[in-house]
Every structure is written in C-alpha cells, then in structure tokens.
Amino acid sequence: MKNIILSATLLAMSAGAALADAHSVVRMGTEGAYPPYNFINDDGEVDGFERVLGDELCARAELTCEWVLNDWDSIIPNLTSGNYDTIIAGMSITDERDEVIDFTQNYIPPASSLFVALSEDADLEGGVIAAQTNTIQAGYIAETGATLLEFATPDETVAAVRNGEADAVFADGDFLLPIANEDADLMVVGDPVQLGGGVGMGLRETDTELREAFNAAIQSMKDDGTLNALIIEWFGEEAATF
Missing domain, CATH: 3.40.190.10 (Periplasmic binding protein-like II)
Structure with a gap:
C-alpha cells in the first residue's frame, strides 16, 4: 500500500511539474452557492469542502491555483470558452455532460x-x-x-x-x-x-495533461485516506466514502 501511495504522489508531482509552463496559474471555477460543497464565507472568500479539497489537489500536483466564481447556469459554457480551467462545483458526472467536457475520477462517490x-x-x-x-x-x-x-x-x-x-x-x-x-x-x-456517477472535476477535452495531474492527486488522497477524512469532516459520519 505504501508503494501505491508513493507512486500516486510522485505521479501527481511529476504531472504538475510538466504542466508548469502550459498553466502558470490554474483557474478553478466554482459557484460559491452550494454549501457545504462551496460557498462564500463572511470574509467574502470561497470556502467549503471543495475549496479545501481543491487547494490540497493543487498542492499535491504542484500547481498554482486561483478561484473564479461563475453562476451555475453558464458554468460549462464558460469553461469551454476559456474563462477558467476547471469546474469544481459539486458537478455530478453524467454521460450528457461528458459529451461536452471531460471529467476527472470522482472525488465524491454516487450519493x-x-x-x-x-x-x-x-x-x-x-x-x-x-x-x-x-x-x-x-x-x-x-x-x-x-x-x-x-x-x-x-x-x-x-x-x-x-x-x-x-x-x-x-x-x-x-x-x-x-x-x-x-x-x-x-x-x-x-x-x-x-443519480449520476459521483462528483468530479470538469475540464476541457483538450486539457488531458491537466486532467491526469488532478486524477493522480485525487487518487493519492483516496489511497492515503485523507479524502475520506475530508468528506466526513464536511458531510458527517453518515456520508458515503471510498
């Protein structure tokens, strides 16, 4: 198990390093209106489960990330048009959406x-x-x-x-x-x-390296137990985990 965890972590780090030139800053698009997944706190900052998760994924992938707010009803069009690089907004993985964008593996199991x-x-x-x-x-x-x-x-x-x-x-x-x-x-x-196949990060279909970097980071969090711990922290002991 230790070797699996180490391999996943090294993959995330190497993928992040390879992306340094292509994505000097990775813009993380979210809604900021769907607690406890994401919301705006009293200081006017993006907060919630996905803020903590996203920051950790960026750290593991050695990516510099910033957060961008977008209304839900235009969140996919504004990803594909380049206003940000990912969607991390409680978005369920579905076949219909997968025809337009790509998804990472899920970071919340089907619920x-x-x-x-x-x-x-x-x-x-x-x-x-x-x-x-x-x-x-x-x-x-x-x-x-x-x-x-x-x-x-x-x-x-x-x-x-x-x-x-x-x-x-x-x-x-x-x-x-x-x-x-x-x-x-x-x-x-x-x-x-x-409904759906769990919640994952949405990315443009052309951003395969970025998707794999986040996939590796998500897998490393699954392998070392930190993703389950984060889910329980934000959603409670009864929440579905991996």
Whole structure:
C-alpha cells in the first residue's frame, strides 16, 4: 500500500511539474452557492469542502491555483470558452455532460438525491417540484409526471417550498439534509434516488495533461485516506466514502 501511495504522489508531482509552463496559474471555477460543497464565507472568500479539497489537489500536483466564481447556469459554457480551467462545483458526472467536457475520477462517490417538503403528504408524482436549473435532479423531474419549477440557485429552490410555490424541492442529499435538520418545518419525504456517477472535476477535452495531474492527486488522497477524512469532516459520519 505504501508503494501505491508513493507512486500516486510522485505521479501527481511529476504531472504538475510538466504542466508548469502550459498553466502558470490554474483557474478553478466554482459557484460559491452550494454549501457545504462551496460557498462564500463572511470574509467574502470561497470556502467549503471543495475549496479545501481543491487547494490540497493543487498542492499535491504542484500547481498554482486561483478561484473564479461563475453562476451555475453558464458554468460549462464558460469553461469551454476559456474563462477558467476547471469546474469544481459539486458537478455530478453524467454521460450528457461528458459529451461536452471531460471529467476527472470522482472525488465524491454516487450519493442519494432527496425530496424535502413541508408535509409528508407532498405530491411528488403530480405536484410542483423545485430544482436547480441544468442539474441532474432537474433532468430527472422533467421525465416524471410532476411539474418542474427551475431556479438559478439552490437557495431559491428551498425558498420556493417555504413560500408555497413548490410542493417539494429535489436536490443532492448532502445539500438538503443540513437544511432540513435545521428547519423544523422541513422534512425529507419519499424515497432517495440514485443519480449520476459521483462528483468530479470538469475540464476541457483538450486539457488531458491537466486532467491526469488532478486524477493522480485525487487518487493519492483516496489511497492515503485523507479524502475520506475530508468528506466526513464536511458531510458527517453518515456520508458515503471510498
């Protein structure tokens, strides 16, 4: 195991060194509005699980990284147009997205999406369900008999339930559970739904060396246990780990 960990670490370091000229600064694109994955703290800085993870991955790959904020609904187009070099924003790996961009291996394993409502009798099959636009959850609801109500930000989807615009919100359990646990009026309803192939970093299809550098860094964190420890720190003991 020690040899595996050392090999992965050395690969990440050598890949980072090889990229020094091509990427003097690697720009990490995120939304900053999806806690605990990413959010803006009281000092106005990007914070959250992905900020800590991204900084560690950059350190292991010996890359100089900076953080760039972008709205979710244009996060893929602005990657492909060159406004930043990666997406690290709680983005699930899907076949549809993989036709446009490339992904690293996942750094969050496949997890459950949940419905949260104000009543256990919420109509999930024929009612109005809020979801963030351009997410796998929105795509899932669009294929059901429910009415999809899309919003640009995740906070708006929850607000739609609280103010009666929607019968329920459908989103990642990692995002919804802390909200439901802190609000006595909100509750998880229905059955969990498994969607996507976990969460990974998105990159342009031409940036193969950069992708492999981050792949090696992610693998090294899986091998030495630091990724699981970080997941538990930010998402709790019940979170899915590797």
